[in-house]
Amino acid sequence: MSKTLDGAGGLTSIPALLHRNVAQFGSAPAYREKEFGIWQSWTWSQTFDEIEALALGLLDLGVAEGDFIAVIGRNRPYLYWSMMAAQMVGAVPVPLYQDASADEMAYTMSHCGARFVIAGDQEQVDKVMEIQDQLTEFEAMIYLDPRGLRKYDHTNLTQYSAVQEAGRAKRSTHEPEMKARIAKQDYDSTCVMLYTSGTTGKPKGVVLSNRNVIETAKSSSMFDGLRQTDDILAYLPMAWVGDFIFSVGQALWCGFCTNCPESAETMHTDLREIGPTYYFAPPRVFENQLTNVMIRMEDASPMKKWLFDYFMGVARKVGPSILDGNPVSLIDRIKYNLGELVIYGPLKNTLGFSRVRVGYTAGEAIGPEIFDFYRSLGINLKQLYGQTEATVFITAQPDGEVRSDTVGVTCPGVELKIAENGEVFYRSPGVFVEYYKNPESTADTKDADGWVATGDAGFIEESSGHLRIIDRAKDVGQTANGQMFAPKYVENKLKFFPNILETVVFGNGKPYCTAFVNIDLTAVGNWAERNNIAYASYQELAGHPEVLATIQSHVEEVNTSVAQDRMLSDCQIHRFVVLHKQLDADDGELTRTLKVRRRIIEEKFSDIINAMYDGSDTISTTTEVTYEDGRKGAISATLDIRNATVQAVTAQMAAE
């Protein structure tokens, strides 16, 4: 480990880190990608050659210092190299979400004025071509996968390998320029620009400097003891700050290997084959995996099911304690080891978690049952709290202090303060430089002393010093009774039920709270299959009376639990609707990172919301939907509005 972390001096840019890795771990694997059924791998030396050839090729194309180069595509080594090649020639890489629509891409690309685009395949090339008339500064595009592109007009279009060839051929011409540009970069040069997902309004371009990225990578790698021999699986969007820090920042700092799956569909197989030692996934991924395990166990033979239930009981009882290093009786230890042999080991292997030493989840709250399930298997799953503006890390849970309801203690170098209204502020070396071309927003978010508003309301738990997040600060409001209204708090409780995929709670300034519910098609569909309930569509299943009754019982259970929290007891749900369609990013109802966009939902479904407050029992509505290929359609439905039982809040509590 000491070998990994020496030489902090002088390592002030991505190219400098690359040079160090070539010198120190030249023959160790740096990138792997599964292609044609086998894992292809590149050592740090080979990686450097590839990046250098591309960088020289970019110079040959005329890339100037400070140019923005958009990078769009699924996680592939070549695209990570594209970002680093851009940094080698003093340009700024801008990774974009690969599933963004052409319109969304038109906004971000014209906002940064990208002169060059590096696209993964035909789909991305098509999108850029569709909008290139709106992009005044756009000049040329480089593509990776030539399939289907043979007949395209190649005046502004070059294949990745051709750019590299040109770079190699003209090495002597361009090499001095490249070296000069690398030499000019210091700790305050721009490293990357990442667009926020835009939960509210237009995405903002967050400019991160070398200092932000390298300091954060350094301190977070130390916090978790990451090693040069670690393996990660890069499968989350490249445009997301987390992927940039894990697969570029920390990977370069520690020199570990980044593995790219063959395609999005093969991710789980590839995960199993690689067996990463350091793994990140949003709660949704863990949730889906658990749901799948449970569904498959329902179909297992009675003997297997009994074994699973018995040993999972043992694991729930002692697993987390063993993981945290707390004392456990000898008998339990023996039972747990036996379980490891027959259940936990094979299960972890199936899930691809056999080698996970450090696992993180973040972005949303994770259900305590889900969290405990993985921890009880001996997987060191932890939570962290962060955002793009902080270069990810604000707080994280240290080994041995892991709980499902907190997000941990401050990361090294981070300071925290809580404002009067409960909003969390932080200051750290990772604090972003600015929002590109948006000084007002920059000033709104970051004050002169470098404190940044997170927009989240939370508090520091006195007993443990851990931070707890309640909700988005601007979503926290008051009901008409003057009680605190924190929708996320209730939504998270609801979403912990496997049958509920998504939910939106309303009630700010209203006499009582109401909710929209999306059922989880995997879980509810499986239940329907086992109970011989036929359904033709999501809409039909969502409207089935038995499904509604099940959801109602979940809502009532949550009400009981919410009623126990003195501050938030008025957030109990009085009425709810199970929606006829899934909330979808293509319809603008969710962000690309799958967070709920409240304002848009409130506007779009205002008729249903009104009906929940005017006492009607049903509501007929028509909703516009966008299909994946951009076509539009409409679905109409008549929805039942259900009343849920609420717990009486005692007078004494209400009086407080």
Next chain:
Amino acid sequence: MLDQSEGYMTADGRQIGPVVMEMKNITLRFGGVEAIKDISFDIREGEVRAIIGPNGAGKSSMLNVISGFYVPQDGQVLYKGALRPPMRPYQVAQQGIARTFQNIALFEGMSVLDNVMTGRLTHMKTGMFAQALWKGRAEKEETENREVAEKIIDFLEIQAIRKTPVARLPYGLKKRVELARALAAEPSLLLLDEPMAGMNVEEKEDMSRFILSMNDEFGTTIALIEHDMGVVMDLSDRVVVMDYGKKIGDGTPDEVRNNQAVIDAYLGVAHDE
């Protein structure tokens, strides 16, 4: 009619080569039924050639004559300039002709990868015992063939089902696997029997994209039978139209579309025989 000598240039700028297969005055009878009556046409290197026609027009019979499964009573089949004698199916495969079937004919119990590998069979030279021992040449050969198979799996985007038994796949994917197997033979002529039958719009779009990129990427000559007129017109370079066993049209999609006999056959004018 098109010039028959050296080939031609398509509208989108592809050079079409010389004749690969020529059918001369083919007549095929089943007892007293004349399924094909005196039909002549050719298939050129690098083109997508379609055979269309209403139900019972004799399209599938025609494809079976091309593939050598049926031997016509009259007429000649010339393949790469030479007269083709009656052959067994494996001999046809060795000649570089591969096909897919209207009703999928895969090995249901085998994985997708194994099915695709069977398409490589004609390219394997080592014997059964050498392969069982899997030493030296047999091992090297399998590696080489696996590489070809994997490139095709990548090309048709079926990586995620590589190890899945075919029996567990939905219809649309089975069709794609069958195409993969045919493609794995690296055929000089690929015959597709109703590649879009029973597919929804999205699957048809995918399949069309694969057929076009196959032709574009590997230069595969393709002869296909299809019901869906829209698809045929978009995909093919030249179209043969059959009705009641006779050829009623032959030419580019535009020529065929404006051919009165074709319009009559499809819109249903009374037949005078």
